[in-house]
Amino acid sequence: MEMKTEMLMDPDIHIEIPTVIGNNPLQKLNDDSNDTISRSNMESNMPNVIAVHGESYEIPLKADSDRSADRRKFVYTDGFETADAKPKVQTEVIRQLVTDSNVINHSMETRQFVNDSMEGRELCEVYERGINGEMSDGSLEYDALDDDDDAKKARNRQAIAGRNINQYGREFTNGRPLPEHLRVEILQMAVQGVRPCEISRQLQVSHGCVSKILNRYRKTGSINPGQIGGSKPKVTTPGVVDRVKQYKIDNAQMFAWEIRDKLLSDGVCTEKNIPSISSINRIIRDRNIKEQARGGHMSDDDVDLVDDDERIIYSHLSMQQDLEKLTQRVAQKSAATTSTIRQSAIRPSPIPSSSPIHQASMSVANPGIPVSSAMIHPAFNISGNNAFFINTGEKRKHKKEKTKRRKRPRRDPDVAQIAPNHLSGNINVQFNGLTGSPIAYQQRQSDVHSIVS
DNA sequence: GGCGTAACGGTTGAA
DNA sequence: AATTCAACCGTTACG
Numbered sequence: 001m002e003m004k005t006e007m008l009m010d011p012d013i014h015i016e017i018p019t020v021i022g023n024n025p026l027q028k029l030n031d032d033s034n035d036t037i038s039r040s041n042m043e044s045n046m047p048n049v050i051a052v053h054g055e056s057y058e059i060p061l062k063a064d065s066d067r068s069a070d071r072r073k074f075v076y077t078d079g080f081e082t083a084d085a086k087p088k089v090q091t092e093v094i095r096q097l098v099t100d101s102n103v104i105n106h107s108m109e110t111r112q113f114v115n116d117s118m119e120g121r122e123l124c125e126v127y128e129r130g131i132n133g134e135m136s137d138g139s140l141e142y143d144a145l146d147d148d149d150d151a152k153k154a155r156n157r158q159a160i161a162g163r164n165i166n167q168y169g170r171e172f173t174n175g176r177p178l179p180e181h182l183r184v185e186i187l188q189m190a191v192q193g194v195r196p197c198e199i200s201r202q203l204q205v206s207h208g209c210v211s212k213i214l215n216r217y218r219k220t221g222s223i224n225p226g227q228i229g230g231s232k233p234k235v236t237t238p239g240v241v242d243r244v245k246q247y248k249i250d251n252a253q254m255f256a257w258e259i260r261d262k263l264l265s266d267g268v269c270t271e272k273n274i275p276s277i278s279s280i281n282r283i284i285r286d287r288n289i290k291e292q293a294r295g296g297h298m299s300d301d302d303v304d305l306v307d308d309d310e311r312i313i314y315s316h317l318s319m320q321q322d323l324e325k326l327t328q329r330v331a332q333k334s335a336a337t338t339s340t341i342r343q344s345a346i347r348p349s350p351i352p353s354s355s356p357i358h359q360a361s362m363s364v365a366n367p368g369i370p371v372s373s374a375m376i377h378p379a380f381n382i383s384g385n386n387a388f389f390i391n392t393g394e395k396r397k398h399k400k401e402k403t404k405r406r407k408r409p410r411r412d413p414d415v416a417q418i419a420p421n422h423l424s425g426n427i428n429v430q431f432n433g434l435t436g437s438p439i440a441y442q443q444r445q446s447d448v449h450s451i452v453s
Numbered sequence: 454g455g456c457g458t459a460a461c462g463g464t465t466g467a468a
Numbered sequence: 469a470a471t472t473c474a475a476c477c478g479t480t481a482c483g
Contacts, residue, residue: 172479175462176463212477215457231473458482462479
């Protein structure tokens with residue numbers, strides 16, 4: 001709390017905040033629509049400038065164009081992007097930002113946080129209340145958030161034991177997947193040519209959900225929900241770390257992708273648990289940092305803060321000697337190996353080549369009707385590829401500011417993962433002479449029970 | 454009115 | 469055993 005007090009007393013930091021912020025304005029407070037503050041109204045109440053250390057930064061009022069439906073992205077200074085980040089995660093960032101004397105360097109994140117996060121806006125409000133002496137002893141706790149509980153209770157007063165009623169009157173469980181039989185019915189009706197809005201009404205499923213499920217089917221060939229919870233098993237085990245370090249000691253010239261290949265060929269790892277090139281570089285980097293702390297010497301080759309795959313993709317940004325070295329090393333490798341490397345470097349779409357989207361582009365409104373490729377390709381990009389390319393520049397820019405590390409390894413962002421303890425099978429879809437891809441489904445045992453009851 | 458999707462409050466399960 | 473948190477979910481509202 002000392003940092004916060006210090007911050008509040010710092011006259012150089014000033015964040016302009018909107019004049020109207022109460023409880024969550026995005027939520028309906030009661031049935032009277034007059035109590036709803038529209039997003040456009042909210043935006044008009046938002047400042048479009050944030051002033052930090054006397055410098056002004058424009059706050060974009062529109063959401064980032066490279067966000068996808070299921071990813072509320074937040075970009076850290078080291079290039080790490082959160083996926084569907086909760087305000088709690090973002091709050092820690094803004095805490096650090098507003099207490100950081102180097103806050104100007106984080107202006108992009110600050111702006112994005114303040115603009116996109118309700119808690120970020122409220123934090124600014126609390127902050128200003130502190131500046132104006134409305135709060136005692138400079139406390140920056142979330143007093144303003146306390147009254148949210150009442151509003152939340154009011155909004156959820158209809159909910160009983162986690163069950164809610166949607167606008168069509170159907171019971172649903174917040175946070176849980178739509179029952180499998182409804183998912184199948186959605187697809188069956190769509191294949192028959194029923195419009196999504198009609199599917200939504202007949203099945204009493206929100207149109208947003210219908211849209212999402214049909215889009216997922218179009219992209220992946222599956223109507224299964226993704227795997228909820230859990231995290232990816234750690235692959236950088238102590239044994240692997242030791243082996244990577246040993247490889248680097250034995251041959252300091254080795255690239256991360258060469259180390260990766262050697263881990264495979266030596267049987268240390270399999271394709272399933274092989275660390276990424278980034279992970280390998282991190283291991284090497286961590287070793288370098290430790291050596292530097294001990295006063296050890298670092299060769300040019302050790303200062304390898306840029307991933308090998310980025311070197312290949314952004315070779316035009318690399319030093320000439322890097323290019324020459326790359327050319328030499330790539331030339332030494334067999335064609336087959338080179339092909340593998342290229343694939344890993346480009347990070348291809350996780351959508352399998354056998355999925356319907358590769359066979360024919362379908363429209364959401366009618367899965368049987370092909371649409372132009374222009375509608376499809378951005379969907380591939382927001383799956384990850386585009387984000388990677390765009391943000392690598394930022395990553396390079398801030399490569400020395402490795403202040404944040406993700407605490408958990410992220411799971412593969414494939415929506416059609418096989419979850420444990422699920423029933424599974426196949427459903428053949430055939431209507432009016434149209435044949436859809438067989439639907440592979442999986443269903444949690446507990447959800448099956450809820451369907452039956 | 455239809456549709457895509459951002460924002461939101463929620464659940465889950467490995468670490 | 470309890471907690472954390474990054475995945476996912478469906479609904480609602482906006483454009």
